[in-house]
Amino acid sequence: MSAETSNRYAINSVLRANTILRCLARENGGLRVGAIAQRLDLDRTTAFRLIATLEECGLVERVPNTKEFKLGVGVFEIGSAYIRSTDLHSAARPVMIDLAHQVKESVHWAILAGDKAVCIDKIDSPRGLGTTSKIGGAVALNSGSVGKVLLAFQPEDLRERLLASIPLPRYTERTITSAAALRDEIAEIRQKGYCLSLGEGEPDMACVAAPIFDHDHRIIAGLSIGGSIQRFTDPETASFLTGSLLNAAQQISEKMGCAVVPAIETAASTVGTPPRPHALEEMK
Numbered sequence: 001m002s003a004e005t006s007n008r009y010a011i012n013s014v015l016r017a018n019t020i021l022r023c024l025a026r027e028n029g030g031l032r033v034g035a036i037a038q039r040l041d042l043d044r045t046t047a048f049r050l051i052a053t054l055e056e057c058g059l060v061e062r063v064p065n066t067k068e069f070k071l072g073v074g075v076f077e078i079g080s081a082y083i084r085s086t087d088l089h090s091a092a093r094p095v096m097i098d099l100a101h102q103v104k105e106s107v108h109w110a111i112l113a114g115d116k117a118v119c120i121d122k123i124d125s126p127r128g129l130g131t132t133s134k135i136g137g138a139v140a141l142n143s144g145s146v147g148k149v150l151l152a153f154q155p156e157d158l159r160e161r162l163l164a165s166i167p168l169p170r171y172t173e174r175t176i177t178s179a180a181a182l183r184d185e186i187a188e189i190r191q192k193g194y195c196l197s198l199g200e201g202e203p204d205m206a207c208v209a210a211p212i213f214d215h216d217h218r219i220i221a222g223l224s225i226g227g228s229i230q231r232f233t234d235p236e237t238a239s240f241l242t243g244s245l246l247n248a249a250q251q252i253s254e255k256m257g258c259a260v261v262p263a264i265e266t267a268a269s270t271v272g273t274p275p276r277p278h279a280l281e282e283m284k
Contacts (some may be wrong), residue, residue: 016042017050021059021075025136030068079136088212088221089121091255096123096223099248103241105227107248108133109212110146112154115166117147117222125227133226142168142176145197145209146222152189153211153219159186174199194242199229206232208242210249215257223249 019040024031031039037047051069054060058074092109100107100123108122116138133139141147141162151162163186168177176182189195194210201207207226211219225245231237 013050016040016046017054020047020050020054021071024060024069024071025075027070030063030066030070032067033069036069088252088256092212092221092223092252093121093123095248095251095255096121099225099244100124101126103225103244105225105231105241106133107223107225108135108146109221109223110150111221112141112150113138115141115162117141117144117150120221139201140169140171141166142182142200143171144201144224145195145207146224148182148185148189148195148197149209149211149222149224150219152186152195153213155218171201172199172203174203176200194246196232196238196242198232204229208232208238208245210245211253212249212256213253213258217258220256223252 020036023036023039033048033051034044036042036051037044040047042050051060055062055069055072058072058077060069061072062068063070088109096107096109104125104127106122106125108119110117110119112118117140118138119133119135122133122135139147141151151159151166154162163179163183168179168182169175170177176185185195194208196206196208198206205226206229207224209222209224212221212223214220223245225241232241
């Protein structure tokens, strides 16, 4: 359906309800009706009626003992259903669990959504430590390894549009905020096949990410290991983490029908860890 056609059939009240849900999704706590109306430039009465309807549907709920509203459990139920319906989720999760236990760090995968990287699933570190990323959380593409990997392996026309337009917020002293510097790093990531990020999103955290491809050799997600920066700055440990990640990314790509993953093979050779043998025969 074209944008013109979809706009003609769009229902304004549904669009407004969507903006309310997304507004609440950006908050760690809750918001009052007046604050929501002001942020979204809505009439207070309209905002109240929409919120009341969303509350009836279980998509919004009141924060106890306050006049604030937050996302309801219905949003989680819908999000969980989406994850369960995704073939990639089924393919990735067992590999992620094995990887997290192998490297003793947090593992997550993310997709490109607009100009952000959105975390779809996460396995916490068996050591009880790890990144602060949350399922459903969105981050800027310049602030860590998975966002830059998602950007690097997009088709050229989309990659160039994003490089020319995405915001480049600064989170730490190491965050890349120069378009020219980001473009150079993207070229390097495409050549290496993975991205190592040290203290770009949070000063004491680091992560390494690799692409996941589908049967058409298109990037569909980024797989990442994250944890304390100390482990990632040790050359031997960093090589182990990267090699383990590349193995996992190749396994998932193979499950998604991508039998040959040149980017991952190239990367594996640079870190001294051979990629997992292709599982094409195993899948027959």
